[in-house]
Amino acid sequence: MSPVSARLPGEDAAQSSQSGQDVSLLTEIDHVAIAVHDLGAAIDYYRETFGAVVDHREVVESDGVEEALLKVAESYIQLLTPTRDDSPVAKYLERKGEGLHHIGYRVSDCAAALDAVKAQGGKVIDEQPRPGSRGTTVAFVHPKTAFGTLIELVQE
Ligand code: CO
Numbered sequence: 001m002s003p004v005s006a007r008l009p010g011e012d013a014a015q016s017s018q019s020g021q022d023v024s025l026l027t028e029i030d031h032v033a034i035a036v037h038d039l040g041a042a043i044d045y046y047r048e049t050f051g052a053v054v055d056h057r058e059v060v061e062s063d064g065v066e067e068a069l070l071k072v073a074e075s076y077i078q079l080l081t082p083t084r085d086d087s088p089v090a091k092y093l094e095r096k097g098e099g100l101h102h103i104g105y106r107v108s109d110c111a112a113a114l115d116a117v118k119a120q121g122g123k124v125i126d127e128q129p130r131p132g133s134r135g136t137t138v139a140f141v142h143p144k145t146a147f148g149t150l151i152e153l154v155q156e
Contacts, residue, residue: 025113030104030154031069031076035089037098039081043068052077058133065089067133078104102140102150110155114139117153122146129155 036042046052055071064087069076080101082090092101107113110129117124123142132138132154141151 025107025109025116026105027108028106029075030106030152030156031078032103033067033078033080033101033152035080035092035098035101037081037093039066039068039079042079042081043070046070046077046079056134059083060133062130063087063089069134076104102152104138104152104154107153107155110137110139110153113153114141117141129153 034042043054052070052072054068055076056069057067058069059066061083064082064084065080066083067081068079070079080089082093084090089101105113114124114126114129122145125140125142126138129137129139132152134156137155139153141153143150
């Protein structure tokens with residue numbers, strides 16, 4: 001696969017560079033997500049060890065997870081635990097155990113970033129952007145075509 005090319009408004013695909021992009025679609029690391037069995041224990045660990053405290057807590061019913069967001073500068077550590085047995089995070093914990101689950105990259109336009117992934121033949125989990133936590137709009141990119149990393153595109 002060649003590098004993804006950013007398209008500026010008004011510029012068509014033929015004009016955009018094939019050798020790399022002029023403007024990154026990724027504006028910030030939004031969050032690093034860590035799957036855990038015991039959310040309370042993980043929150044305590046981060047507070048007691050690093051002094052990092054919960055900024056936001058939410059149950060995301062559609063994903064079957066409860067998450068706690070700990071702010072680090074402009075990014076978050078996202079501690080994730082399943083709320084039901086058929087949640088993808090429950091399956092992940094069963095298969096791989098606790099640990100790094102996905103990286104959330106902040107983008108200014110989730111749909112455009114998702115289109116860029118698809119345009120390069122990348123496999124996606126979400127065909128369309130959908131609501132995420134904190135009122136964000138998100139889409140997941142499959143790890144298979146993303147060098148083994150589950151990527152979440154996050155638009156605030
Ligand atoms: Co996430």
